[in-house]
Amino acid sequence: MSDTPVSMLKARNPRTGEYDFRFETAGTAEVAAAGQRLRAGQPDWAALPVEARGERLLHFAEVMLDHRAALSAALETDTGRRRVAGLEIDGLAASIRNWASQAPGLATGGWVAGRSNPAIRHAPQFIPYPLVGVISPWNFPLTLSMIDTVPALLAGCSVLIKPSEVTSRFAGPLQDAVRAAGLDQQLGFVLGGAETGTALIGACDAVCFTGSVATGRKVAVAAAGRMIPAFLELGGKDPMIVLASSDLEAATDAALRASVLSTGQACQSIERIYVQRPLYEAFLRRLTQKAEAVRLNWPDIMSGDIGPIIFERQAGILAHHISDAVDKGAAVHTGGSLEHHGGGLWLRPTVLSGVDHSMLVMSEETFGPILPVMAFDTEEEAIDLANQSEYGLSAAVFAGTLEEAERVGRRLEAGAISLNDAALTGLFHEAEKQSFKLSGMGGSRMGAAGYQRFLRRKALIANTARPAPLAAFSEDAP
Ligand code: NAD
Secondary structure (H helix, E strand, O other): OOOOOOOEEEEEOOOOOOEEEEEEOOOHHHHHHHHHHHHHHHHHHHHOOHHHHHHHHHHHHHHHHHOHHHHHHHHHHHHOOOHHHHHHHHHHHHHHHHHHHHHHHOOOOOOEEOOOOOOEEEEEEEEEOOEEEEEOOOOOHHHHHHOOHHHHHHHOOEEEEEOOOOOOOOHHHHHHHHHHOOOOOOEEEOOOOHHHHHHHHHHOOEEEEEOOHHHHHHHHHHHHHHOOOEEEEOOOOEEEEEOOOOOHHHHHHHHHHHHHHHHHOOOOOEEEEEEEHHHHHHHHHHHHHHHHOOOEOOOOOOOOOEOOOOOHHHHHHHHHHHHHHHHOOOEEEEOOOOEEEOOEEEOOOEEEEOOOOOOHHHHOOOOOOEEEEEEEOOHHHHHHHHHOOOEEOEEEEEOOOHHHHHHHHOOOOOOEEEEOOOOHHHOOOOOOOOOEEOOEEOOOOOOOHHHHOOEEEEEEEEEOOOOOOHHHHOOOOO
8 A cells, every 4th residue: 555645634613614723634644653653552461351351441531531621621622512421421430330341241251162062162252353443423522432442351352543534623632541551562543534444444353433434435335455353333214103192292302302303413313203183283293383482502612502613514414405495396394594603604403394205305314404304104105205315323202102113113124113202322332233224334332242343253162082093084984
């Protein structure tokens, strides 16, 4: 691979629109050097008992919380939101505590007698990938840089992270905490865009990628070229089915929260809502009322419900999806146009009706606070509509009883189905789930597999009897 030169990039502040963060990108030589340093630190790290690695990570969590002021200030500037930035920091500390307590029980096993030949025993050994590369997106910069990193470190890997070039400010304070906790021989950062990401895939032994389907395809191809595993967590177009038996207040609360939290910039956001006809009009009215009450966190970041659109290019996609829907006959009940405040770009929750699957807003990932609502008559029809998507990240079903919701949920083609709530994978990480269709590839990042996938299984196979001679396989053997 040729050595790409170091260059400078600028990142935009989503609240002011100013490109006020300049940083040097890492070329292939810097990425390779960072990789070598982390590889050198990995064998001693892997030689520690998992409990000792857990202790070191728990110490890192404390140090990170000591660095909270700088980290949250940088995250706030990266994302234009305050409360979620705090939740990302607390969530990381909680995730370290969870994994540190669970990991010792997740890769165990001694000698087992063979079933086909009782004289042959086998035992597993768990070998971490020396260097895991993590490539993350801009929507939850800290969470999605660390979600795979924590279990990989606990498994005994070193990790090199490349955060999104759109939101890289947080990496500086996080790196300070890593250094202060003495983890810098195991955990490193390289900044940059696509070229740095490509270089990272060239330097690591397994790659965890979170981002768009388009980039995920490139990552999968590059990883295949190196014959290394790629764990891909990609986009979604999550449907929510609301049966007529649902509690109106609960269903509209869940739909609104799951669609507009973090300004809809979440992979597991609800992006399509299907409501059974007897409830449809009341649902649309109530959802619109609730959407109208949502406040921007402008001008005061200390108040309001939703922040600005982080990535300027995303704002163009939101506007395009709305105009495409309106041109094809959709009605806008509230919201509907981008707002400019203080240089930032904002979209209030936008409720649409009269939508169908010919519209982009019902077929392509929108990644914004847009709630298209469509009526259906039968459960069969709702299941069919929900499954009519090239994505299969997650989905939600609301009903009067859990039994009804479960009946529908079991037939949906997606990796995680929230019942009588929505987007629960953003709040609950204990259940193993994989991404279906174009939404991803590889083992679950949640539940026990989220740790176990960083350990390669090696088998020790011992014969307690005499080895078979070649004669046992001769053509004229008895
Ligand atoms: P993106 O694909 O544009 O970029 C993601 C990362 O890939 C960035 O760090 C980018 O610099 C890097 N990159 C770009 N080109 C590359 C290449 N050729 N090789 C290696 N790395 C490269 O995605 P984004 O716009 O930052 O994030 C939004 C997307 O992420 C949405 O589609 C969203 O659904 C998805 N996402 C998925 C999950 C999930 O868990 N499934 C979670 C959050 C976000």
